[in-house]
Amino acid sequence: xxxxxxxxxxSVYRDSFRVAGYVFGHGEKSAxxxxxxxxxxxxxxxxxxQLVKRLSEIENAGGIKKGKSVMVVPCCNNYSMNxxxxxxxxxxxxxxxxxxxYHLGETTQRIAAGIFEEIKDYQIGLQFASxxxxxxxxxxxxxxETGFEDLEMAKTFDFPYVILRKPxxxxxxxxxxxxxxxxxxxxxxxxxSTDAIDKETAILAEKATLAFLAKxxxxxxNHKDIYDTKVLCENDMIPVKSDVSGIFLPEKGxxxxxxxxxxxxxIVDPYEGHVIRQITAPCKGRIFFVQDKTxxxxxxxxxxxxxxx
Amino acid sequence: MxxxxxxxxxxxxxxxxxxxxxxxxxxxxxxxKRISIVTGTHGDExxxxxxxxxxxxxxxxxxxxxxxxxxxxPALNPLGVDTINRGMPLFDLDMNRIFPGDANxxxxxxxxxxxxxxLKGSDLCIxxxxxxxxxxxxxxxxxxxxxxxxxxxxxxxxxxxxxWVHSTATVLESTLAYSLNDIGTPTLVVEMGVGMRITKEYxxxxxxxxxxxxxxxxxxxxxxxxxxxxxxxxxGNVHFLNAAVSGIFVTKASHCKELQKGExxxxxxxxxxxxxxxxxxxxxxxxxxxxxEYPVVNEGALVGRILERKV
Numbered sequence: 001x002x003x004x005x006x007x008x009x010x011s012v013y014r015d016s017f018r019v020a021g022y023v024f025g026h027g028e029k030s031a032x033x034x035x036x037x038x039x040x041x042x043x044x045x046x047x048x049x050q051l052v053k054r055l056s057e058i059e060n061a062g063g064i065k066k067g068k069s070v071m072v073v074p075c076c077n078n079y080s081m082n083x084x085x086x087x088x089x090x091x092x093x094x095x096x097x098x099x100x101x102y103h104l105g106e107t108t109q110r111i112a113a114g115i116f117e118e119i120k121d122y123q124i125g126l127q128f129a130s131x132x133x134x135x136x137x138x139x140x141x142x143x144x145e146t147g148f149e150d151l152e153m154a155k156t157f158d159f160p161y162v163i164l165r166k167p168x169x170x171x172x173x174x175x176x177x178x179x180x181x182x183x184x185x186x187x188x189x190x191x192x193s194t195d196a197i198d199k200e201t202a203i204l205a206e207k208a209t210l211a212f213l214a215k216x217x218x219x220x221x222n223h224k225d226i227y228d229t230k231v232l233c234e235n236d237m238i239p240v241k242s243d244v245s246g247i248f249l250p251e252k253g254x255x256x257x258x259x260x261x262x263x264x265x266x267i268v269d270p271y272e273g274h275v276i277r278q279i280t281a282p283c284k285g286r287i288f289f290v291q292d293k294t295x296x297x298x299x300x301x302x303x304x305x306x307x308x309x
Numbered sequence: 310m311x312x313x314x315x316x317x318x319x320x321x322x323x324x325x326x327x328x329x330x331x332x333x334x335x336x337x338x339x340x341x342k343r344i345s346i347v348t349g350t351h352g353d354e355x356x357x358x359x360x361x362x363x364x365x366x367x368x369x370x371x372x373x374x375x376x377x378x379x380x381x382x383p384a385l386n387p388l389g390v391d392t393i394n395r396g397m398p399l400f401d402l403d404m405n406r407i408f409p410g411d412a413n414x415x416x417x418x419x420x421x422x423x424x425x426x427x428l429k430g431s432d433l434c435i436x437x438x439x440x441x442x443x444x445x446x447x448x449x450x451x452x453x454x455x456x457x458x459x460x461x462x463x464x465x466x467x468x469x470x471x472x473w474v475h476s477t478a479t480v481l482e483s484t485l486a487y488s489l490n491d492i493g494t495p496t497l498v499v500e501m502g503v504g505m506r507i508t509k510e511y512x513x514x515x516x517x518x519x520x521x522x523x524x525x526x527x528x529x530x531x532x533x534x535x536x537x538x539x540x541x542x543x544x545g546n547v548h549f550l551n552a553a554v555s556g557i558f559v560t561k562a563s564h565c566k567e568l569q570k571g572e573x574x575x576x577x578x579x580x581x582x583x584x585x586x587x588x589x590x591x592x593x594x595x596x597x598x599x600x601x602e603y604p605v606v607n608e609g610a611l612v613g614r615i616l617e618r619k620v
């Protein structure tokens with residue numbers, strides 16, 4: 001294992017800002033794995049820390065294939081993490097909306113450029129990501145339809161779902177999108193949580209990532225797939241919204257199977273205590289996403305359901 | 310007349326609403342032109358607050374000259390203004406990156422769709438921004454290259470100092486101005502002053518220009534000024550000055566000053582050691598149209614922008 005500093009920036013009063021990468025094996029740049037890009041992506045940081053540990057063991061046992069290398073970057077934003085902020089501490093900009101970055105630009109553009117310079121030549125790019133709508137998800141691989149997406153490779157992850165997303169204008173500055181534009185096969189990996197560690201899906205992600213690397217002939221790792229991966233377009237899922245605001249009390253969580261009409265959640269009047277709306281399932285299916293805010297805004301997306309016959 | 314553009318319930322005993330004030334002539338014919346003044350998309354940009362107030366004040370003082378419709382939207386992001394937040398509280402994305410919105414989307418996207426729905430059809434829309442808390446700007450209008458033929462002539466009437474025609478970027482396709490221009494509602498983006506502050510001279514300058522635009526459109530028949538001739542430039546003429554080191558920026562040059570090549574703009578210093586870490590000089594003869602207001606800089610932070618002037 002070779003620990004390298006990919007990007008460093010001095011601060012007037014804080015310790016230097018550093019982005020560290022852990023490289024395993026030697027040779028072609030086979031795969032790069034990125035963890036926390038935002039300060040609250042604790043689950044993403046944890047998964048990468050476990051991958052560093054496991055890849056180190058695999059390397060010590062001679063399990064990195066000859067001529068291949070893997071780099072893991074557990075954290076691209078420890079400055080925000082250490083002060084409890086999701087975005088950049090001073091100007092609240094999002095590093096993951098600054099790619100491909102600009103070496104002569106503003107601070108987070110420079111950070112993005114510095115990181116991207118180090119990771120853009122990898123053949124495969126994996127990012128443990130979080131969504132702008134906070135909540136719990138079923139584990140899935142997300143790929144953006146840029147024309148360079150590789151759906152067949154995405155299906156080789158032992159994850160329950162692959163989600164295809166049509167990029168919106170604000171997606172065009174994310175790492176995933178720009179990796180693909182630079183011809184890296186890019187995949188965003190989502191597990192159940194962000195701010196807190198969900199050990200079950202963290203272990204699933206760790207094993208699925210190692211198994212994926214083995215299938216790409218980069219490492220040696222024994223794994224028997226447990227999922228028959230399904231491919232869905234993001235817009236095929238059934239969104240369930242709340243037309244009222246109030247206190248959100250979920251009755252069903254992610255991965256629950258529901259029938260049409262089942263009560264998913266109650267919205268309670270915050271002053272008078274009565275239920276002002278029962279959110280019911282519009283169809284039979286499996287809950288893919290549930291939002292996790294206790295105080296609910298009206299029109300909020302509260303569930304996404306994968307419709308089943 | 311105060312009207313609601315968008316409203317919905319917040320979780321605990323409060324209604325979220327976006328308001329506008331519509332001023333109309335005493336007698337309506339149904340053929341009136343409409344100008345819309347919007348601001349407050351970013352809750353920490355307050356220069357537009359004064360413009361809205363002053364515009365309404367002057368119209369009300371001379372109501373007899375009003376011959377069209379004036380819609381004033383002082384706070385597109387009222388929760389941001391109230392909480393001194395650039396963005397919408399509880400929403401991760403920049404509000405000016407979610408237009409044209411989605412009537413079936415999240416609360417923020419629904420609000421964005423309501424705003425577009427209300428503004429569309431205006432004969433002119435002016436979207437007033439105020440840089441941010443870090444930078445001070447001269448009064449300027451920024452125009453996407455693809456709209457320059459239509460918008461530059463309109464912008465020249467607004468009595469501002471500078472028109473910056475910038476290149477297109479995919480990410481900017483989700484701004485309010487892009488979305489409105491895309492559906493045929495001419496929209497100009499004004500940037501001036503600094504975040505969290507009001508610069509009355511810029512506000513008055515723009516209000517004078519808005520009356521000129523109103524007269525051009527047939528919305529006002531009172532006296533107006535002759536607007537100043539703005540400088541017009543493209544990206545290639547603008548030099549960006551970014552901090553090479555982290556530290557505290559201490560200004561030497563004045564904002565809005567014509568500089569000579571090599572003139573001293575400021576220093577980045579380290580108060581812990583008493584050392585100057587970087588001296589910043591002008592790379593060309595030109596106008597210092599952007600200058601950093603907030604002293605703390607990380608490496609890369611923008612400290613100024615200079616519009617190069619050929620001698």
